[in-house]
Amino acid sequence: MNRFFLVIVMVLNLTGAAFANDANFRPKLGCVPFQATSLQAMAFTENISTSLLNYLDNSGFFDLVERKKIEQFSVVEGLSMDNLDLNGIIRIGTTARLDYVVYGSVNTSESSGVVLEVNLLRVSSKKLILNEKFTMSEADYSGKMLAVANSVVDHVRNAGKPVNPEPVKAPPLAVPPPDKVTASGTSSSIRLEWHHGGQSQIIGFNIYRANSLDGQYSRFATTTEPFFIDDNLKLNDTFYYRIAAVGQTGISEMTMPVKGATAIAPPAPIFMNVEADIKGARLIWRARPGNSDNKRMQASEYLLYRRQGEGTFSLIARLPVDAATYVDTGLSDGVKYIYTITSRNSEGTESEYSAKLSVQPLTSPGPVKAKTGRIRTISVSWDQFLGDAGAGYMLYRSDARDGRYAKIAKLEGLKSTGYTDTELMDNSTYWYRMSVYNKGGVETDPSEPVSALTRNLPPAPQQLTADGEARRAKLHWQLAGTAEDEIKRVIIFRSTEMKAGIFEKIAEVNSNQSEYVDRNPPLKDNTTYHYRVCSQNSCGAMSPDSESVTAITKAQPRSPAGLSATSGGIKKISLRWDRNPESDIKWYQIFRKQNDESDFTELKKTDNIQFEDTDLPNGAEVAYRIRAIDNDELISSFSDAVSARTKPSPAKVVGFKIVNPADRIVSWSANQEKDVHSYTIYKKGFLGMPKKLATIQGTSWKLDETRDKVEIYVTAVDDAGLESEASETLNF
Numbered sequence: 001m002n003r004f005f006l007v008i009v010m011v012l013n014l015t016g017a018a019f020a021n022d023a024n025f026r027p028k029l030g031c032v033p034f035q036a037t038s039l040q041a042m043a044f045t046e047n048i049s050t051s052l053l054n055y056l057d058n059s060g061f062f063d064l065v066e067r068k069k070i071e072q073f074s075v076v077e078g079l080s081m082d083n084l085d086l087n088g089i090i091r092i093g094t095t096a097r098l099d100y101v102v103y104g105s106v107n108t109s110e111s112s113g114v115v116l117e118v119n120l121l122r123v124s125s126k127k128l129i130l131n132e133k134f135t136m137s138e139a140d141y142s143g144k145m146l147a148v149a150n151s152v153v154d155h156v157r158n159a160g161k162p163v164n165p166e167p168v169k170a171p172p173l174a175v176p177p178p179d180k181v182t183a184s185g186t187s188s189s190i191r192l193e194w195h196h197g198g199q200s201q202i203i204g205f206n207i208y209r210a211n212s213l214d215g216q217y218s219r220f221a222t223t224t225e226p227f228f229i230d231d232n233l234k235l236n237d238t239f240y241y242r243i244a245a246v247g248q249t250g251i252s253e254m255t256m257p258v259k260g261a262t263a264i265a266p267p268a269p270i271f272m273n274v275e276a277d278i279k280g281a282r283l284i285w286r287a288r289p290g291n292s293d294n295k296r297m298q299a300s301e302y303l304l305y306r307r308q309g310e311g312t313f314s315l316i317a318r319l320p321v322d323a324a325t326y327v328d329t330g331l332s333d334g335v336k337y338i339y340t341i342t343s344r345n346s347e348g349t350e351s352e353y354s355a356k357l358s359v360q361p362l363t364s365p366g367p368v369k370a371k372t373g374r375i376r377t378i379s380v381s382w383d384q385f386l387g388d389a390g391a392g393y394m395l396y397r398s399d400a401r402d403g404r405y406a407k408i409a410k411l412e413g414l415k416s417t418g419y420t421d422t423e424l425m426d427n428s429t430y431w432y433r434m435s436v437y438n439k440g441g442v443e444t445d446p447s448e449p450v451s452a453l454t455r456n457l458p459p460a461p462q463q464l465t466a467d468g469e470a471r472r473a474k475l476h477w478q479l480a481g482t483a484e485d486e487i488k489r490v491i492i493f494r495s496t497e498m499k500a501g502i503f504e505k506i507a508e509v510n511s512n513q514s515e516y517v518d519r520n521p522p523l524k525d526n527t528t529y530h531y532r533v534c535s536q537n538s539c540g541a542m543s544p545d546s547e548s549v550t551a552i553t554k555a556q557p558r559s560p561a562g563l564s565a566t567s568g569g570i571k572k573i574s575l576r577w578d579r580n581p582e583s584d585i586k587w588y589q590i591f592r593k594q595n596d597e598s599d600f601t602e603l604k605k606t607d608n609i610q611f612e613d614t615d616l617p618n619g620a621e622v623a624y625r626i627r628a629i630d631n632d633e634l635i636s637s638f639s640d641a642v643s644a645r646t647k648p649s650p651a652k653v654v655g656f657k658i659v660n661p662a663d664r665i666v667s668w669s670a671n672q673e674k675d676v677h678s679y680t681i682y683k684k685g686f687l688g689m690p691k692k693l694a695t696i697q698g699t700s701w702k703l704d705e706t707r708d709k710v711e712i713y714v715t716a717v718d719d720a721g722l723e724s725e726a727s728e729t730l731n732f
Helices: 045-058 067-076 086-095 141-160
Strands: 006-010 028-032 063-065 098-109 113-122 127-136 179-185 190-195 202-210 218-223 227-230 238-247 258-261 270-277 280-286 301-308 314-320 325-329 337-344 357-359 378-381 392-398 406-412 418-421 429-437 450-453 462-469 472-478 487-495 504-510 515-518 528-537 549-552 564-566 573-576 585-594 601-606 610-613 621-630 642-645 657-660 665-667 676-684 690-696 700-702 711-718
Touching: 045 141, 086 098, 086 113, 098 127, 098 141, 113 141, 127 141, 179 238, 190 238, 190 258, 202 227, 218 227, 270 337, 270 357, 280 337, 301 325, 314 325, 378 429, 406 418, 462 528, 472 528, 472 549, 487 515, 504 515, 564 642, 573 621, 573 642, 601 610
Parallel strands: 028 063, 179 258, 462 549
Antiparallel strands: 006 028, 006 098, 098 113, 113 127, 179 190, 190 227, 202 218, 202 238, 238 258, 270 280, 280 325, 301 314, 301 337, 337 357, 378 418, 392 406, 392 429, 429 450, 462 472, 472 515, 487 504, 487 528, 528 549, 564 573, 573 610, 585 601, 585 621, 621 642, 657 665, 665 700, 676 690, 676 711
C-alpha cells in the first residue's frame, strides 16, 4: 500500500549538544510506514524504505529503533500514521524526545524514473536543515540510495556541531521530585499514584518502602509510569512509601512519606461487558452478590478507570452505587481502550480491580468508491457499515483533497450503499469522504478521501460540410464521442458575416440525424453563408463549436442577351434572342407593352429563343422584354426592352369631292404609298352599314344611281390588302 516515508533520528541528550562528537552513544533512528504520491510509486515504496534503513544501519552512525515503537508515540498523540503533517511530525518528535526527523515522499516520472524527496527537520528549532530530491533508475538504484543515506548522515553530523562552543559547560539541571503522591489500600494491595511535571524528560521512578514512618526506606521497585501497585499483601498490612524520579542528569530527592495500608474493602463489581460505540463505549456491570452487615464490605460508589495499551489506568468517573451502566465519550476511532471498575466504601477503601475488558470504538468506514466519467453527476458507493451503533451515513464533498469538506447528504439507516451527487461542473474533480453517525449525532472520523472526475463537455461533431443549392444549403456531419457522452441534440448556427463572428442559432435536430437543409425561410440567391454545429448532451452541456464551413447559394440565371424585334410585319412582330449560358434554363418569359398600356404584362413562356407576336393592330408600336427561368424556378432579371411596329394601313384618302354633280362624278387625290394599288367606293346603307359599290385603280368615278339620295366615301387598299380608314363622305 502507499505510505509516507518517515525516518526519525532521535537523540537522548536533552540539552541538544553536538552528539556527533560524542563517542559514547549513537543517534537513534526509527522508521514508520510512508505514502507514495502516485499509483506507480506504490511498487517502489517498500523497497526504498528497506534499502535506506539498511544503508543507514550499515553507516554505524545510528542506533535503529523498531517501527512499532515509533507507532506507539503516534498513538499516544492520537495521530494516524497515514495522515501526518508537519505539526504531527513535530509533536511525535517532541513527545519522543527526538532531535531530528527525516521525511519525504516517493513519486515516479517517465523521464527520470523514481523521484525521492527527502526533508530533514530539526525538532528543537522546528526548521528544515535538508530539502533535496533524488532521482534514480534501476541501473543506479544502489548508488543513489547510498547517496541518500550519506546525505542524511552528513546533515545530522554537521547540524550537531556547535557553532560557538562554550569553554565551560553549564552544570546539569537537577531532577525535580514527583508530587501529589497518594496511597490507597485494598484488602490485598496498596496502589500508589503521583505526578511529575517533567514526565517527558524522566527515564523512570524509584519506589522506596519502609515499615514505619521513620524507618529505613529501601528501594524495592522501579517503574516508568507514575503509578504502582504493591500487591500480594495481607489484610491490615501497613507500609510507608517515598518516590524518586530518575532523569538524564541524575536522581531527584525522595518525596515525603505517605502511608498505605490494606483494609477490609467491598468486593469489586462484576464487569459484564463493554460495547463499542462511535467515539465512545458503553460499560455494563452489576454489583457482586453478597449480604454482609459489615459496612466496610458495602460499596458506596463505583470508580471507573481507563487506559490505552500498557499505560496507566486513569479515573474517568465516579458513580453512585445504584448505577449499572456508563457511556464513555470522546474516544478516538480504532484505538484500543481497556477498562476496569472498583467499588469503594464509605471510609474510602477501594476494592481490587474488576476484570479488565477492552474495546475498540467503531472505526471510520472504509473509503467510498466514486465513479468517474459521468455527466455532471458522480455515483458514490460503499460497503455497508457493520455495527449496531450506527444510525446512518454522512457524506461530505470538497473540490480539493485537503480542502474544506461540506456535508452534501445525510442518509438514515445503514442499508443504503450508494448516493448520486448531481448538478456538478463539467470536467471537474471532486473529493468525497464519509462518516457514520449514531443516534446522538456523534460521527466517526471520515473515511479516506477518494476522488472522481465528471465527464468533459461532449465532443463537437466532425467533418462538417455545407453545399449551396437554390435558395437553400445542405449540411452534413458525423457525430463524435461514445454512448457515455449521452449526446441528444445537434445545434446548428449560421452567420452571413464571418469576420464579425456573429452566429445565430437556426435549428436543432436529434442526435440520430446527420444532415440538415437550411431553407425556411428561403435563402438569398448567390449569397455566402457560414455554418457551425455543436453537440448537446442529456444535461444540456454543449460542446465547443465545430470548425466553420461555407456555402454559396445558387445564383439567378443571367439576363437574356441579344433581344431583337422586327418591325413592318403585317399584324405581327418577330422576336429573337441569344440562348442563356446556363444548362438548366427551363423557360423564357416574354413581357409586352403596347402604346395604350402603362406597364409590361406577361405574354408567353417558351423554351425557344424566338417568338412571333401576331394579331396585332396595323401600325401598332409594341415594346418587349424577357427573362429566364431555370429548373429551380430561379428567375433572372429582365433583359433590356426593345420596340417594333407592325405595318400601318394606307393613309386616309383625301381630296374626295364631286366634280360633276349632274353626272354624279367624284374624284380624289392619289395616296402617297407606293403599294396602294386600288380604291374602294362604299355607300352607307340601312342603319349606316357600308355597301361596296366599286373597286377601281384610278382616282375618279361616276355614280350610276341617279334617282335616290346616297351618301358615299372611298378607301385606299395596298398590296398587302390593308385598307385605309374611310374618307370624308359625299351626298347626292
